[in-house]
Amino acid sequence: MEYKHERFILNKWCQFRDQEVESDFMEYDKESSLNTVRVFVLLMGFIFALFIISDYFFYGHKDAFPAALGLRGLALLISVGASFLAGKIKRYGYTLVLVSLTQLAVFAIYLLNLYILHGTQTDLQFMSVILFILAAFLIPNKWKNCLVTGCIILVAYISFYLKFINTGEPMILIQRGIYLGISLVCCAIFIFGREKPRRKQYAAEKILEYISITDRLTGINNRGHFEHVLGTWIKNMRHNPFSLLLFDIDDFKKVNDRFGHTTGDEVLVKISEIISAHIRDEDIFARWGGEEFVVLFSTTGIEKATELAERLRKAVETNLHANVGKVTISIGITEYRQGETITDFVNRADEKMYDAKRAGKNRVMA
Helix, strand or coil, X not given: CCCCHHHHCECCCCCECCHHHHXXXXXXXXXXXXXXXXXXXXXXXXXXXXXXXXXXHHHCCCCCHHHXXXXXHHXXXXXXXXXXXXXXXXXXXXXXXXXXHHHHHHHHHHHHHHHHHCCXXXXXXXXXXXXXXHHHHHCCCCHHHHHHHHHHHHHHHHHHHHHHHCXXXXXXXXXXXXXXXXXXXXXXXXHHHHHHHHXXXXXXXXXXXXXXXXXXXXXXXXXXXXXXXXXXXXXXXXXXXXXXXXXXXXXXXXXXXXXXHHHHHHHHHHHHHHHHHHCCCCCEEEEEECCEEEEEECCCXXXXXXXXXXXXXXXXXXXXXXXCEECCEEEEXXXXXXXXXXXXXXXXXXXXXXXXHHCCCCCEEC
């Protein structure tokens, strides 16, 4: 298995270029941020609804006030519904899109409310739009979603101001547009500065985790991780029945002596690639040590495991290696017996592997 740090490179939207890594990060972020997101969405709705007090203070005498009351109630209902749905949507990326759409919906209701009330409190409106921009960035979300939402709010407000509130003083609109733009840019820089290190920390943790469980030469699992997985299977009796394949490269010492250790390493890597390509996703493949490797077959009895082992043996035998030519392996197979230790289990496979060696090599013994 190839594992490169390039998988963790961020694009201009502060997302991982590798979609698999981005998906994994979303799941990681979901566990730590979902509850906070839901609370903030609810809080946004309640704060927006509370501004009905200012509406009443400034416009309570107008006939349109009941409509404003209904609109703020609708915004609160949308926020409550979004908070509820956020906990039900499986993909966290979709949840964050829902959050952005909720923010835009509440802002659209805000503009409609202004239109109905024919509000003249332009300073209060200006401050409200700043709050909306802050909310777009402060509620945990993808940086791209925050930026797009903030820009839409800015453009929508300026367009609304030009069409319905224009007081004939263009300098006031220009000044407010500049202030709102500065607020948006500052928020974007702040959130980007927070998001980038958080993702880099996640990448560093994943790389460190990978290094701790991976064989440095071949890129497959190392012995320590294999023993951990096997111990878990035994403890919980997962994937029962399961079988163990242990194989050794035939005459590998001669390869090293004749062609050098660099060529020997190339053979180890090549065989690892061949085996990885011919096992199932649920199987566990690891380097046991030196030229010995192990494969743990999930939900597989001894008969099926023997068939799979024979396929692996043939796959290795039929692949020629540069300079070296044909390389073969000797395989020992055993099925787990309930109650035995990891050591006993591996030793039985090891004994069968040496039986294959003594029987002439390049064969499977079960």
